Amino acid sequence: xxxxxxxxxxxxxxxxxxxxxxxxxxxxxxxxxxxxxxxxxxxxxxxxxxxxxxxxxxxxxxxxxxxxxxxxxxxxxxxxxxxxxxxxxxxxxxxxxxxxxxxxxxxxxxxxxxxxxxxxxxxxxxxxxxxxxxxxxxxxxxxxxxxxxxxxxxxxxxxxxxxxxxxxxxxxxxxxxxxxxxxxxxxxxxxxxxxxxxxxxxxxxxxxxxxxxxxxxx
Numbered sequence: 001x002x003x004x005x006x007x008x009x010x011x012x013x014x015x016x017x018x019x020x021x022x023x024x025x026x027x028x029x030x031x032x033x034x035x036x037x038x039x040x041x042x043x044x045x046x047x048x049x050x051x052x053x054x055x056x057x058x059x060x061x062x063x064x065x066x067x068x069x070x071x072x073x074x075x076x077x078x079x080x081x082x083x084x085x086x087x088x089x090x091x092x093x094x095x096x097x098x099x100x101x102x103x104x105x106x107x108x109x110x111x112x113x114x115x116x117x118x119x120x121x122x123x124x125x126x127x128x129x130x131x132x133x134x135x136x137x138x139x140x141x142x143x144x145x146x147x148x149x150x151x152x153x154x155x156x157x158x159x160x161x162x163x164x165x166x167x168x169x170x171x172x173x174x175x176x177x178x179x180x181x182x183x184x185x186x187x188x189x190x191x192x193x194x195x196x197x198x199x200x201x202x203x204x205x206x207x208x209x210x211x212x213x214x215x216x217x218x
Contacts, residue, residue: 022208091144136166156186
C-alpha cells in the first residue's frame with residue numbers, strides 16, 4: 001500500500017522553479033530517503049505533502065487522501081529542519097503542551113510523554129530547561145514530539161544535521177525501532193552516509209528534478 005503518492009508535482013515561486021514534475025511513491029513500513037543539496041527542493045516537497053504550501057500543478061496524497069486534509073495530518077509526525085522550542089520549557093512540559101495540542105486525553109498524554117522521553121533517552125534530563133540542551137538533545141526532543149501522538153508516517157527534515165556521532169547513532173536507533181513497528185518514514189537529507197545506513201530506497205533530487213531513484217544497493 002502506498003502511503004505517499006506524488007504525480008508530476010510542480011512548484012514555482014517567484015523566479016524559482018522549486019519542483020519540476022516530480023513523481024514518487026512511498027510504501028507502508030518503508031524508510032525512504034530523499035537526497036539532495038540545499039535548495040534542491042526537498043523541503044518544498046515535504047511542505048506540499050503536509051499541506052503547508054500548495055503545488056503549482058500535479059497531485060500529492062497521503063493514505064489516499066488529499067494532502068492537507070485534517071484526517072491525513074492526524075496520522076503524521078513532523079520534524080522540521082532547524083526547529084525551535086520555547087526554551088523556558090523543560091522537555092517534559094514542552095511535550096505535555098504539544099500533547100494537548102494533539103488532543104491526547106490527559107491520562108494518556110502523561111504516560112505517553114514518559115514513554116517517548118525514554119525512547120529518545122531524555123528521561124534523566126526531562127526536568128531541565130531546554131536552553132541547557134545540546135543540539136543532539138534538541139533533535140531527539142523534536143523526534144519525541146513527532147512521535148507523541150503515535151502517527152503512522154513520519155516526515156523528518158535533516159534529522160541528524162549538526163548532530164555529533166553519538167547523537168546520530170541514537171537517532172538512527174529510534175528510527176530503526178519505528179520501522180520495526182511498521183511505521184513509514186520519509187527522511188530528507190544531504191548526508192549520504194546517514195541515508196545509506198537507515199533507508200531501504202532512495203531518491204536523488206537535483207534542481208527540482210528526480211534524477212535517480214532505487215534501492216541503496218542500486
